[in-house]
Amino acid sequence: MNSSPWLNIGIFGLFVAATLVVVIRASRNTKTAADYLAAGRAFTGPQNGVAIAGDYLSAASFLGIAGAIALNGYDGFLYSIGFLVAWLIALLLVAELLRNTGKYTMGDVLSFRMRQRPVRAAAATSTMAVSFFYLLAQMAGAGGLVALLLGITGKLGQALVIAVVGALMIAYVLIGGMKGTTWVQIIKAVLLIIGAGVMTVWVLAKFGLNLSGLLGAAVDNAPKAGEKLLGPGLQYGATGTSKLDFLSLALALVLGTAGLPHILMRFYTVPTAKEARRSVVWAIWLIGLFYLFTLVLGYGAAALVGPDAIRAAPGGANSAAPLLAEALGGPLLLGLIAAVAFATILAVVAGLTITASASFAHDIYANIIRKNGHDGAVKDKSDEEAEVKVARRTAIVIGIVSILGGIAANGQNIAFLVALAFAVAASANLPTILYSLFWKRFNTSGALWSIYGGLAVTITLIVLSPAVSGKPTSMFPNADFDLFPLSNPGIVSIPLAFLLGYVGTVTSKENNKEKYAEMEVRALTGVGAEKATAH
Secondary structure (H helix, E strand, C coil): CCCCHHHHHHHHHHHHHHHHHHHHHHHCCCCCHHHHHHHHHCCCHHHHHHHHHHHHCCHHHHHHHHHHHHHHCHHHHHHHHHHHHHHHHHHHHHHHHHHHHCCCCHHHHHCCCCCHHHHHHHHHHHHHHHHHHHHHHHHHHHHHHHHHHHCCCCHHHHHHHHHHHHHHHHHHHHHHHHHHHHHHHHHHHHHHHHHHHHHHHHHHHHCCCCHHHHHHHHHHCCCCCHHHHHCCCCCCCCCHHHHHHHHHHHHHHHHHHHHCHHHHHHHHHCCCHHHHHHHHHHHHHHHHHHHHHHHHHHHHHHHHCCHHHHHHCCCHHHHHHHHHHHHHHHHHHHHHHHHHHHHHHHHHHHHHHHHHHHHHHHHHHHHHHCCCCCCCCCCCHHHHHHHHHHHHHHHHHHHHHHHHHHHHHCCCCHHHHHHHHHHHHHHHHHHHHHHHHHCCCCCHHHHHHHHHHHHHHHHHHHHCCCCCECCCCCCECCCCCCCCCCCCCHHHHHHHHHHHHHHHHHCCCCCCHHHHHHHHHHHHHCCCCCCCCCC
């Protein structure tokens, strides 16, 4: 690596300074809970679409997928396909209905026709769990990236860097709230798509704008994998278990997006349901374009850097995109791309933190501790101020916990860690969201069974999987308690969560069909939905 640490730090410092200015300016209009938690519902569909793309195109998308394609070819690209296809479910099943039914959080929707306190507590718990897994991935990415750029190979140095990322993330959330965080997402999404686009054209230009030439060079430069790099089966085809693992991963990726709380919360930052739909359409186009870039970047890294060099780098598979940038444009392009990747991590962790803190403040504090009314409506201005205060304090706690978790997960493939977050979201959140929106009989008991049951099953299976122990690539390679054979539990945990929701509902006598009729009208027409707040 011929990286220039001071150049890299300088470029990243410029980004941090510029975005902090934006965040501070945005914070001047943050007066109410709607401002802090939902950006005053003042963003247009296209703006929110770019912000959603910023939220979704995490370090896993850029660093993890490029590395997965460079090392495993076609099987790595399946991450891109899964992440993209998932958006169709979010668009068709949840975006508009959620925007019409909720106020700030997923708990608003799930508790609309249920008993408030237990369902909100469950929704907040699952939001925290998903956010934590996702934060782990981003923090691990930060450690690996800095190891590569600054030559910090010691675990203590990397831990210090993860702590700095965490501190910056807390600052963004405390100062700017959802409005500041959204602007950071928009800036970062534009930079990331432009950066990936420039690298894509550059790589293709090296091979005469001929994709076949690029693929051929990737095969030639990966003698161990050879032609297998271009077809399915290199990572997920050796055994029956690995094929099942792939199916499980695919299920988690495709169904997880519609249950990710930090994505769902984005739908509340627009003034109308129509804008919510428009924002998803914009997001799909931008995300689809970016994932096409990852195909070229991954195979480009295999062709120009080589799988052996990528594996040997301090960040492992996560180093593929930065190493490719260095091979193309030397230390300057490496510094620029690394700064964009770092910005990606910062922006996503800020979005996750505000989602988790909002869920705690709105669902647990305002509606369970303070009992602020059935729909989460605050009683007066002091209640609203208290809710924002609690959200800010929670953000600090979440920041500290994610720093410690990131230090523990440092070195793991982040695309894989994010897939675990998707499994938790698809198991704990999605069944309850779909049942709430579409099943008249569904009740509080069913909601609690599917959230807590899905969460418990997924986390138990993850802990007992090869992802945590039993393999050299595991989180704890020296331990051995991998009783569950699959690395991703989606194929077991998602159907089980749907089943638990069904059993919990039919064994309970609670009936809220009248409330369902009200929810259905509101979800489909937008009557009574939250409106934008203007100052």
